[in-house]
Amino acid sequence: MVETEIFKRENNSFILVNSDVIGNVTTDWFTPEYWGDKASLVGSGGRGGAWFIKAGDKEFVLREYLRGGLASHISRKTYAYTGEHNVRSFSEFRVLNRMISMDLPVPVPVAAWYRKVSPIQYRAAIIIERIKGATPLADLIGKLDSGDWHALGQTVRRFHDADVRHADLNCFNVLMVEKDFFLIDFDKGCIMPPSSRSNWKADNLNRLARSLKKVAGDAALNRFWNVFLNGYEGSSAA
Template identity: 45%
Template sequence: MSHSQDLSGDDGARYRVSAVWSHSFDPEWFRPGAWGSDARPVDAGGRGGAWFVTAPGGELVLRFYQRGGLMAHLSRDAYLRTGVARSRAFAEFDLLQRMVERGLPVPAPVAAAFWPRAGALYQAAILVERLESARPLPSVLGTLAAEHWTAVGRTVRWFHDEGIDHADLNGFNILWFKGSVYVIDFDKGRQRAQGLTGTRWQRRNLDRLHRSLLKLDWSDSPLGLDAAWEHVLAGYSEGAGHP
């Protein structure tokens, strides 16, 4: 049984839709204005690329792929076409779907969009189910005890044992949700060989997470950065499995 459906739209647009949502999907879902008051910007101070959406079937997050840094001066939201299946949105959708099927703690994908643009460029967006009451690690530092940081480490190890390489594993992409650790934003993430330990990409993930934690204000934390990180590494060393 297929877990997604591919659809074509106007002007060469392509969509990949989860089977759970395919019965009600409308390409207008990718237009924030079509939702009216049911769409709210995720971060008014950001680049305007993400929206919380209240859909008939539940709460969603709509995210447009946008560049940051120096590349944004060349093109804010257009990418070089290398095939629909390899587009940012379709690749992330497929990776999320595989992780959901394996039981990994990630938001379920709803739909991905690909829009061809002039020349060899395209634009893209993705809809995922929202973890509505989830809080990113930086917003709950003052409440996280040793066992919470151990759970973070064990969860990262779980992803690594499954061969999931997160391209930007930082504190804001790790959420505390209903007593468990979840991970979001798998843009440019990759599926690698499973069951490996100590690889370069795994060390890179951990280093990226540690650098992001260094930038936070730890004054309200009951542990402090050094102790928290020791528990992350201890949890990681314990091995995979749901915390």
């Protein structure tokens, strides 16, 4: 669990820093140009706007918050400012901290930034630790065996049992390292109240199934989805 959360202010920019990981973060860190050849664009999934960066002997991921869909035609990089408690980067930073304290497999947050570009708009970015040796599920679908799919079902169930709602559970936001799975990109993710209705869990599973179907097709999904659900429901892998 993150024990020391440092708040910094530089002009119209605001930063949260996980000093358990690193302490000397400035606003420049959230600009890929600052890193020069130590930054490389992440190429798998997402909307772009994410870079692998090297800070000394550490490796991080820098991700800008970008709009998609119709909203992106109005403003690609700015969001309505309705109070710091609603800023997307700060919210994701803190929900990641909470999941780390629950011992859930997520990347450690390093720092979160936002800058007010007007009284009613802001831009934001986040830096998280890079999970070394990780491969997106989308690139592994045809290579996983029944045990892997069963384990993935168990992993997703751990998040749901902790009332963690991932806002975009798709096969690019699931990473695998050897035999372990991690979930990433918790923009708009949250810890749901225990008393909340459980429809969101079924919605999560359906979203993942649609993503897998889009990448692998119906036949592949039919081969492994029941095994995944067995893992999720606590049944045997057979």
